[in-house]
Amino acid sequence: MVKRTSALSDALQLAWVRLRRSLTTILLTAFGLVAAWALLNLVIGGQCDGKCVVDALAQTLRVATPIAFAAFCGVLCERAGVVDIGIEGKMLMAAMAAYSVNLFGFQLLQDALGPVAAGNVSRWLALVMAVASALLLAGLHAVFSIRFKSDQIISGTVINILAIGITGYMYRAFLAENLPAGPGTFPLVPIPLLAEIPVLGPILFHQKPLTYLMLALAVGIYWMLFYTQWGLRVRAVGEHPRAADTLGIDVLRTRYINTLLGGVVAGLGGAWFTLEAVDVFSPLMTNGLGFIGLAAMIFGKWNPFGALLGALLFGLGNSVTATVSIFRPDIPSQIPQMLPYLLTIIVLTGVVGRAVAPAADGQPYEKS
Amino acid sequence: MTDSASPKGAVAGRGWFPLLQRVVDLLSMPALALLTAFVLGAVVILITSGRLETVGEAYWGLLRGAFIKQRGFSESLVAAIPYVLLSLGLALGFKTGLFNIGVEGQFYMGALAAAWAGQAIQGVPALVHLPVVLLAGAAGGAIWAGIPGYLKAKTGAHEVISTMMMNYIAFRLTEFIISGPLRAPSGSTIQTPRISPAAELWALWDIPNRLTAPLNALTLSLALGFGAWLIARAAGAGGQHAPDGASAHTGIGVPVSPFAGLIARITHHASRHLALVVGLGVALVSFVALPPLTRLWWPFTDEYDRLHLGLLLAILAAVGVWWLLWKTTIGFELRTVGANPNAARYAGVSITRNIVLGMALSGALAGLAGTVEVIGVSICRCLPLFFSSGYGFDSIAIALLGRNNPFGILASAFLFGAMRNGADLMELNSGVSKYIISLIQALVLLFVAAPAVVRWMYRIKAAPRAAEAPLTRGWGG
Structure with missing residues (x-):
């Protein structure tokens, strides 16, 4: 009994220490939110009422979704010591795969299943194919950087260029014109009861499936990385592969698995573009969100929750931008559009504390 | 082969x-x-x-478009010029240990700066205006790359992400400036005002016409002289070994004639400053001889041929980068920082300075590429809203294919330029x-x-x- 209490108090103490450590981040976030709101109202002349704020925050979470997926992909890869700069390419590839499977799958299934069921089936099928296509590129990256020990940043760049080439080619060949009507994106899935909560409901529980999945993944990856044996091994491989190897952990296998898992997550992020955001694919539609995701990962110090926070920050920047351009059409749209990218650079400079990457990040492992 | x-x-x-x-x-x-x-x-x-035939049609079309069709070869060269400059920038970055993935943004900023400088000044001769525009373009790129370089050196913000972000900012910024502050007042298309004719980079067919003005002839001959100086300098002429003239002076002892000593002294100095002499000689000869000679005979007569003096610029840039990296102290420091920053730090080399310098030089080359596109290639001699792009990523491949060697880059850039140029006919030919x-x-x-x-x-x-x-x-x- 005594032992249990002490364990409990230990846990509480640990939680308190953690909370205190992240207190600065929390305070900064709160401050940032208030500042953003004040700035927004200043710019648009106080037209942003309660509903507008709630809408903007819901939009924030929506836009943060692909960035967070990208950041999670980064976390998974880099915690195991593989730098992945090809997230952008993987997402682009997945976006195209999702779009085309959704569209053509729907055409094939429409007669057999009827439009509603066909739409549902093709959307989920599209999600699977998006993940598969990103997985393919992740596999390429893994083979190049783990098996052939090529420069990981170059290899990631190759993935990006390859994805631009493939998606551009496929777009021109099949997706540019004469397209039949597609089934559209995922519908909103309000969660029963929770969606009725006054402010939080519309923000958190009135979203599309991938957004929920993203939130679940943040918890899942955090738990996996920091509370399971698997996570301990992964982190060991990322920090000190030699030591991990000595202890019998298969370094290369761990890296392969994590790079591929990252691919899966990036695929989900890519699917967001054409299965949740808009119902068209256009070349280069990922618009640097993969890179912003990497910045979010660095911002979050390679921790899923931190990465999510970073993603939310960029999402906020984005939704503020959108709100500004709605209320102030006289401001040239390009000016607020620069904001998220500027924010990324500021975040990278370590204004919010210097981040330290896993020690073996980006170094190929040579088994001795 | x-x-x-x-x-x-x-x-x-x-x-x-x-x-x-x-x-x-x-x-x-x-x-x-x-x-x-x-x-x-x-x-x-x-x-x-x-279809198997499509493969043949596509590649044959590519080959024809790149080399065989009318103006194919020179268009390939035209496409290769920005590639050379951009990948030289990347290579310089790689050698300094920097992956300047944002050359595209620097290309845009260089183009923007050049478009601005080209129309802001009117009525000055090319002798002044052309260098000003080139410098402006280079500065535009250098600043755009220098900022991430500084941030990397000071705060550790990785240049791959920050230059990528600078890319997106550059796209939005140019779009805003072209459609807003710097939009040409007349005309329905959204573009910057036409640059002054003096700021244009001459098309090769146009050279005889341009050279009729003495100041233009001076401009070209100075450029050629500078090129000759650079190449002679890079080739190691002058400076390194003991001048041969000295032995003539001291070996015989008794001067044969009163002028012999003078001649020996001149040759002594001449061999020490051989590069300078070569440069001045080339400048002088071309100033005197080029205008009449080009009027008599000039190989480029096709008025629709867009090949321009940027070709010379690209080759000179390659020589210059090679010389800078492998023959100067600055280059040695840059390469040391790239190869082993710790060793460089212990040797007293400033990492910060070299990172910023490496990025700025890299960006300057990228900016020059953008400049060349505006003042030498664009039909409107301006910066249009939808500026052709996609050079940035290709340049990475070119730099690596050329093994980061300036002369390897010349070759691989030509190859990629040919591919870019041939692609249109390939698409037309085969539908691919x-x-x-x-x-x-x-x-x-x-x-x-x-x-x-x-x-x-x-x-x-x-x-x-x-x-x-x-x-x-x-x-x-």
């Missing part, structure tokens, strides 16, 4: 063999990478089109989308970046050479 040459070299003699061996060694990997990429490209075309080119280029990069893959594919044993310095570094900087 190089593979068939090697046995011949072995027969020819001992002296040639090592050289040939080296050439084969240098070229075999890029050649195999290219070959593999084209074969895989053919497979993709075959799969998506379902020209995006297949970017696919092939990505594959080239893939195989060039990972020589181990090519070796594994063709079962080539790794050459026993020292491990190459890493191209890039992780987030730690």
Whole structure:
């Protein structure tokens, strides 16, 4: 009994220490939110009422979704010591795969299943194919950087260029014109009861499936990385592969698995573009969100929750931008559009504390 | 082709063999990478089109468009010029240990700065205006790259992400400036005002006409003289070894004539400053001889040929980068910082300064590429809203294919320029989308970046050479 209490108090103490450590981040976030709101109202002349704020925050979470997926992909890869700069390419590839499977799958299934069921089936099928296509590129990256020990940043760049080439080619060949009507994106899935909560409901529980999945993944990856044996091994491989190897952990296998898992997550992020955001694919539609995701990962110090926070920050920047351009059409749209990218650079400079990457990040492992 | 040459070299003699061996060694990997990429490209075309003939039509179209059709060859050169400058920038970055993935943004900023400087001043001769515009473009790129360089040196913000972000900011910024503050007042198309004729980079066919003005002739001859100086300097003429003139002066003892001493002294100085003498000589000769000679005979007569003096600029830039990196202290410091920052720090080399310098120089070259596109290639002689792009990523492949060597880059940039130029006719000829080119280029990069893959594919044993310095570094900087 005594032992249990002490364990409990230990846990509480640990939680308190953690909370205190992240207190600065929390305070900064709160401050940032208030500042953003004040700035927004200043710019648009106080037209942003309660509903507008709630809408903007819901939009924030929506836009943060692909960035967070990208950041999670980064976390998974880099915690195991593989730098992945090809997230952008993987997402682009997945976006195209999702779009085309959704569209053509729907055409094939429409007669057999009827439009509603066909739409549902093709959307989920599209999600699977998006993940598969990103997985393919992740596999390429893994083979190049783990098996052939090529420069990981170059290899990631190759993935990006390859994805631009493939998606551009496929777009021109099949997706540019004469397209039949597609089934559209995922519908909103309000969660029963929770969606009725006054402010939080519309923000958190009135979203599309991938957004929920993203939130679940943040918890899942955090738990996996920091509370399971698997996570301990992964982190060991990322920090000190030699030591991990000595202890019998298969370094290369761990890296392969994590790079591929990252691919899966990036695929989900890519699917967001054409299965949740808009119902068209256009070349280069990922618009640097993969890179912003990497910045979010660095911002979050390679921790899923931190990465999510970073993603939310960029999402906020984005939704503020959108709100500004709605209320102030006289401001040239390009000016607020620069904001998220500027924010990324500021975040990278370590204004919010210097981040330290896993020690073996980006170094190929040579088994001795 | 190089593979068939090697046995011949072995027969020819001992002296040639090592050289040939080296050439084969240098070229075999890029050649195999290219070959593999084209074969895989053919497979993709075959799969998506379902016809074997399409592959032939596509590649034949590519070849015809790049070299055979009217103005094909010179258009390939035109496309290669920005590639050369951009990939020189990337190579310079790589040598400094920096992956300047944002050359595209610097290209835009250079173009923007050049478009502004080209129309802001009117009525000055090309002798002043052309250098000003080139400098403005270079400065635009240098600043745009210098900021991430400074941030990297001071705060460790990784240049891959920050220059990428600078890219997106540059796109929005140019879009805003072209459609807002710098929009040409007349005309329905959204573009900047036309630059002054004095700021244009001359098309080669136009040179005889331009040279009728003495100031223009002076401009060109100074440029040629500068080029000659640079090449002579880079070739190691002057400076290094003891001048031969000195022996004539002291060896005989008794001067043959009162002028001999003077002549010896002149030759002494001349050989010390040989590069300068060569440069001045070339400038003088071309100033006197070029205008009448070009009026008499000039090979470029086609008024629709867009090949321009940027070709000269690109070649000079390659020589200049080579000279800077391998023949000067600045270059040595840059390369030291790139190869081993810790050693550089212990040797008292400022990491911060060199990172900023490396990025700025890299960006300046990219900015020059944008400048050349505005003042030499664009039909409106301005910066239009939808400026052709997509050079940035290709340049990475070019720099790596050229092994970060300026002269290798000249060759690989021409190859990529030819591919870019031939793509249109390929699409027309075979219906294969020209995006297949970017696919092939990505594959080239893939195989060039990972020589181990090519070796594994063709079962080539790794050459026993020292491990190459890493191209890039992780987030730690």
